[in-house]
Amino acid sequence: MARIAPVPNIPAIPGMNPGVFEMGGGGGGGGSGGRGHDLAARRDALQSLRGPEGGYARSHRGLASFWRTIADEVLVRPTPPEFLPLLTQLDDWLAGGPACALVVSADPGTRTALLARWALSIVERKSAEVIFLPVSPCIGTAVERDMLKLFFGLFRSSATAVFSRPRSPEELMLSIRMALRGVDSVSSVPNEECPQLLVIVDGIERAADGWPHRRMPFLSEAYDGAHIIVSTSPESPSARGVGLHERLAWSPEQTRVFLLAGERDSSEETTQARRTAESAGDMEPSLARFFDALGTALAPVSNDGLVSALRLDPTEVEAFKDGPHAAQRLVVLSDDGTFSFRDDATRAGWTMDTNKVASIEDALIVRGLAALTRGTISPEAWPSYLVEYLGAHMKRRSVSIFDLLTLVSPEWLRIWMSHPGGLVGFTTDARRARYAAEDALIEACRPERAAAAEQERATLLCVIVRCALVEASLFAKERSVEEVDYRTAPYVEPTVDVTRPTGAVRERAEALVTFASLVTGSEQQLIQGWATDACAGLDEILPRSIPHVTTDRSAADPERTRRIRAGATYDEVDAYLSRDIVIRPTDLSPDEAWRLAESREGESRMVSFAGILPDLPEEMREKAVREVMSSYWAHGDRLALRVLSACAPWMALPDAARVICNELGNDWTDELPRMLVGFGSLTELSPLLLRLGGTAAIVGVARAIAEVGQWLP
Secondary structure (H helix, E strand, C coil): CCCCCCCCCCCCCCCCCCCCCCCCCCCCCCCCCCCCCCHHHHHHHHHHCCCCCCCCCCCCHHHHHHHHHHHHHHHCCCCCHHHHHHHHHHHHHHHHCCCEEEEECCCHHHHHHHHHHHHHHHHHCCCCEEEEEECCCCCCCCCHHHHHHHHHHCCCCCCCCCCCCCCCHHHHHHHHHHHHHCHHHCCCCCCCCCCCEEEEEECHHHCCCCCCCCCCCCCCCCCCCEEEEEEECCCCCCCCCCCHHHHHCCCHHHEEEEECCCCCCCCHHHHHHHHHHHHHHHHCHHHHHHHHHHHHCCCCEEHHHHHHCCCCCHHHHHHHHCCCHHHHCCEEECCCCEEEECCHHHHHHCCCCHHHHHHHHHHHHHHHHHHHHHCCCCHHHCCHHHHHHHHHHHHHCCCCHHHHHCCCCHHHHHHHHCCCCHHHHHHHHHHHHHHHHHHHHHHHCCCCCHHHCHHHHHHHHHHHHHHHHHHHHHHHHHCHHHCCCCCCCCCCCCCCCCCCCCCCHHHHHHHHHHHHCCCCHHHHHHHHHHHHHHHCCCCCCCCCCCCEECCCHHHCCHHHHHHHHHCCCHHHHHHHHHHHCEECCCCCCHHHHHHHHHCCCHHHHHHHHHHCHHHCCHHHHHHHHHHHHHHHHHHCCHHHHHHHHHHHHHCCHHHHHHHHHHHCCCCCCCCHHHHHCCCCCCCCCHHHHHHHHHHHHHHHHHHHHHHHHHHCC
């Protein structure tokens, strides 16, 4: 039977001085009456914390429920005396502390009440634009996708954001990062000359599917005027994985930490709720199974979701509805028909064995994948909870890459497109598969595995490319940036017409023709068949030039010798390489070539070391490419990418893998035509594909181009 887990005590803030709470400090506007403000004005201030009118955040049921729950606490009740020194310290931090802060407390309820009260006072005093993001499965913000949509939707305007309707978790994170870099684009408080932005992320310990993660630390760059505060429970010394500082990409030295004294919420109401949950489960096993299902759910879940996804028997749901009133008080049944625990303290009170949670999640995953594979459920009939959270449960249970890839399919896309938020939801699932494949690719490049893992790397490259192509194809069909008002309206979820053409027919054909030129024999015949289909109805298609190094002395270029000795500029090298993307020999000796390259700095150092590769003996080329890589990470741009592609035969496998993962889908290849051909495209990066996975990688990537082209033309 479930029992309550103990929580350690947390010491008071070292050196905390209660002091005097001055007029105009954090408590004056936070609940003690707020001089000069009436209740109506304060309610208006609270409404502003729900995001702009007409946007995604304002219509978010969970956020509305959150503010309703604590409205009396922050609007009516006076500020508790013990809050006053803490509110003063928070004000002092906002006025002159580092950009980032952690609030650590073993009592989440008190922590939330403190931060909500302080946020409201900041709005009332017009000290900063405030974004308050509560993280909780009880309100549907524990999964990264849900959190990011609400986070971005809380900004008052997307007028100068990178995207007004982000289409994937990466675009959401990038937009949030840009807002933190350019505060004047999202805030005019307290004035246009000195805008301030305060972001509060409350309860990050409740994040359900691995965020925040180091891959995309979207809260790591707070520029002038931006202030970020994250609250969490104490981290156990034996906690799995990296610490919170590292996951947020915050240095401990540049982060203020507030330690709130106190144990887990021990109020009479909360204690009684825990006792009620335990006694109800003891008395009626069906109630225990109901609470187990609710405790496993990552968001509020409907009756249909409990039965179809979490596999409760309908009689067990009815047993709850007909059960003791005390048990029913632990659960909220929203007006949209979804169930959730009343609050996080109540949910935490129903402590479940981790093996039981894993068993429920595993069964959900098996049912979901089986239904998807068999195709026995029409897209519209899939339970909303299963569609929205199958991928998150799979991530939590660390399923295989190829199980994740099952969700990057025409069948899963059709299912998502029949549900709200389908584009962001589907691209989130596609990114999970891609990220898992990228991590596995880096692992397969380790020196001890490199020789035996070429086929594995080829397979993983195909997964990465397929996911990237599917995402880019859907973005090409969405095209919100073509709309006149795309940067003025508040955030609403994007939609996509999958029948709309991508506009990349010719580029797809060029890519396949180019890939066919890179292999021979039966592999070439296979790709030529796909290329023939892609070229149907088009004018003549010729293969693209691929960056490479030639050691053929008959192709030597004396002009390059003069340029290298004279210290050729970056632009000169760019113009030279752009002619035919070939690095040719010079008449320099290896020693003179190395000395000349070693004397250069910055970008010129990179292109110089690449430029002397034909003149070096084989044993020196790998060392030269390491120099190229070092400069690339510091000064990488389009030319750098071409230079790297030419250097691929001598590149370390982990470096080649990181370049592919970093560049595929970035600013240069974020649109489908550019991902296929052109700067940084799959065609130009093909030497890296060959380096990592041999000709099997070329064939597999070509197959992905052809198949995704048929699926999403």
